[in-house]
Amino acid sequence: MSESKHKGPNVLLSLACVVVVVAGMKLSSEVCVPIAMGLFLGVLTLPILNFLNYKWKLPRAMALILTVLCVLLVFGGIIYVVSGVIPKIQDNAEVYASRISKTATQYSTAIDKQLEKLANYGHYFGIEQVEGEARKMPTFRELFNQYWDTEKFLSLIGQTAIVERFTSIASKSFFVMILMIFFLSESKRYGSKVISVIREHGPDLRRIQHSGKDIQTYLLLKTAVSMLTGLLAWVTCELMNIEFALLWGVVAFALNFVPVIGSIIAAAPPVALALIMNGFWPAVIVLAAYLAINITIGNVVEPKLLGDSFGISTLVVIVSVLVWGYIWGIAGMFLAVPLTMIVKVTLENTPELRWLAVLIGTGSRAEDDENQRFLQHLEASEGAAKE
Numbered sequence: 274m275s276e277s278k279h280k281g282p283n284v285l286l287s288l289a290c291v292v293v294v295v296a297g298m299k300l301s302s303e304v305c306v307p308i309a310m311g312l313f314l315g316v317l318t319l320p321i322l323n324f325l326n327y328k329w330k331l332p333r334a335m336a337l338i339l340t341v342l343c344v345l346l347v348f349g350g351i352i353y354v355v356s357g358v359i360p361k362i363q364d365n366a367e368v369y370a371s372r373i374s375k376t377a378t379q380y381s382t383a384i385d386k387q388l389e390k391l392a393n394y395g396h397y398f399g400i401e402q403v404e405g406e407a408r409k410m411p412t413f414r415e416l417f418n419q420y421w422d423t424e425k426f427l428s429l430i431g432q433t434a435i436v437e438r439f440t441s442i443a444s445k446s447f448f449v450m451i452l453m454i455f456f457l458s459e460s461k462r463y464g465s466k467v468i469s470v471i472r473e474h475g476p477d478l479r480r481i482q483h484s485g486k487d488i489q490t491y492l493l494l495k496t497a498v499s500m501l502t503g504l505l506a507w508v509t510c511e512l513m514n515i516e517f518a519l520l521w522g523v524v525a526f527a528l529n530f531v532p533v534i535g536s537i538i539a540a541a542p543p544v545a546l547a548l549i550m551n552g553f554w555p556a557v558i559v560l561a562a563y564l565a566i567n568i569t570i571g572n573v574v575e576p577k578l579l580g581d582s583f584g585i586s587t588l589v590v591i592v593s594v595l596v597w598g599y600i601w602g603i604a605g606m607f608l609a610v611p612l613t614m615i616v617k618v619t620l621e622n623t624p625e626l627r628w629l630a631v632l633i634g635t636g637s638r639a640e641d642d643e644n645q646r647f648l649q650h651l652e653a654s655e656g657a658a659k660e
Contacts, residue, residue: 287625299600306604307445311452317492322457358520370423372549381414484618488611494578499529509562515543531606532590536567589633
């Protein structure tokens with residue numbers, strides 16, 4: 274009886290601690306984000322290091338140098354693509370701004386006609402029109418003029434703004450690389466350290482170690498799937514003669530690490546560029562191609578490769594993207610699934626919050642059958658108690 278009395282306050286206290294931890298992580302994001310990125314980049318590249326060390330029999334130091342060179346090569350290629358495209362975008366910024374205004378003017382009449390038709394059918398939805406009064410709904414052109422600012426658009430992609438963002442990203446990337454190098458250099462001793470902690474009567478970290486292997490598998494498979502997505506996006510933009518096709522392929526590759534939301538964001542720039550530069554139907558074709566790519570890969574390829582082995586439900590994945598995005602911004606969205614996997618393991622090791630780990634899991638048919646038997650046993654026990 275006393276245990277049930279103390280259980281409620283303990284749960285509330287644990288949840289309050291979670292709120293404090295989340296607030297602290299948000300406030301310290303400038304420090305936490307590079308650390309998290311460095312650790313997860315180390316987890317992603319650790320198989321390369323182990324392959325060179327154990328399979329090719331290279332010395333650990335040499336394998337580490339080659340692994341770092343591989344990472345620098347990948348990031349150098351991305352920087353090369355982006356740095357080659359940015360000057361072209363800046364040179365044509367005024368052309369894009371004028372085409373956006375022209376496209377808005379071109380489609381405003383057609384859009385306003387459709388809005389008028391919808392207004393005429395308002396009585397079907399219980400909306401009564403007042404005769405003799407002017408229509409209060411603004412036109413599409415009026416809305417566009419209200420929210421579109423050419424000067425802000427030009428300053429957004431101006432040289433000063435791009436240089437400031439690039440400098441900020443470069444400084445953080447250097448710190449991330451340093452952390453990744455130290456993580457890889459000490460990775461060989463992590464297994465022994467876990468056993469040493471247990472021997473010294475510390476917490477059992479074997480579950481977290483096992484979770485690290487799951488995260489590694491997830492990141493490797495997600496990287497392969499993202500490369501396929503980026504390749505198909507690049508080919509689509511090339512076939513449809515969309516400017517900067519290689520850039521949109523790189524963007525699709527990077528944003529595919531963000532579940533659900535990333536594919537939508539990746540499709541927006543090429544579709545918008547196709548609309549303002551090539552016309553309506555090319556934009557529709559590009560949109561349809563992106564939808565086909567993401568539906569096929571997201572609903573066929575990824576489930577077949579990833580399966581349910583990571584034990585997180587789809588709804589929780591979507592919510593985790595929003596939550597980690599709120600805490601750590603774009604970096605949190607990229608790391609949402611691995612971070613949620615760590616949270617799930619932590620909850621499983623916390624008796625007061627273990628039920629939350631069960632709640633965010635995917636469940637299984639065996640668990641459903643076991644729960645059904647438990648429910649039948651519970652109902653029979655309650656019925657016997659009443660008699």
